[in-house]
Amino acid sequence: MPLDATLKELLVCPQCRGELEERDDGLLCLREGLLFPMRDGLPVMLLEEATKIPAPNAAPGDTSQAVSEGANSSQLSQDAV
Numbered sequence: 110m111p112l113d114a115t116l117k118e119l120l121v122c123p124q125c126r127g128e129l130e131e132r133d134d135g136l137l138c139l140r141e142g143l144l145f146p147m148r149d150g151l152p153v154m155l156l157e158e159a160t161k162i163p164a165p166n167a168a169p170g171d172t173s174q175a176v177s178e179g180a181n182s183s184q185l186s187q188d189a190v
C-alpha cells in the first residue's frame with residue numbers, strides 16, 4: 110500500500126538523512142541498504158528495527174556483495190516531482 114506522498118517526503122533515514130525508497134516490506138535507505146520495516150501500515154524509523162540488506166545502490170566498500178534480485182526491486186521510483 111502506497112504511502113502518502115507528503116508523509117514519504119518527510120521521511121529520511123534517521124542515520125544518514127538519506128533518501129528512502131518504498132519497498133513492499135518497508136522503506137529502504139538507498140545509501141546504506143537499511144530496510145526499515147512497516148508495522149500496521151506505518152514505517153518504523155528505528156535503527157534497532159532496521160535490517161541491513163545488500164543493495165546495489167549501497168556505498169562502495171560498504172557492501173561489496175552484489176545480489177541480483179531484479180524481481181523485488183523492479184519499481185525504482187524516478188523523480189516523480
Ligand SMILES: [Zn+2]
Nearest residue numbers: 122125138141
Ligand atoms: Zn541511511
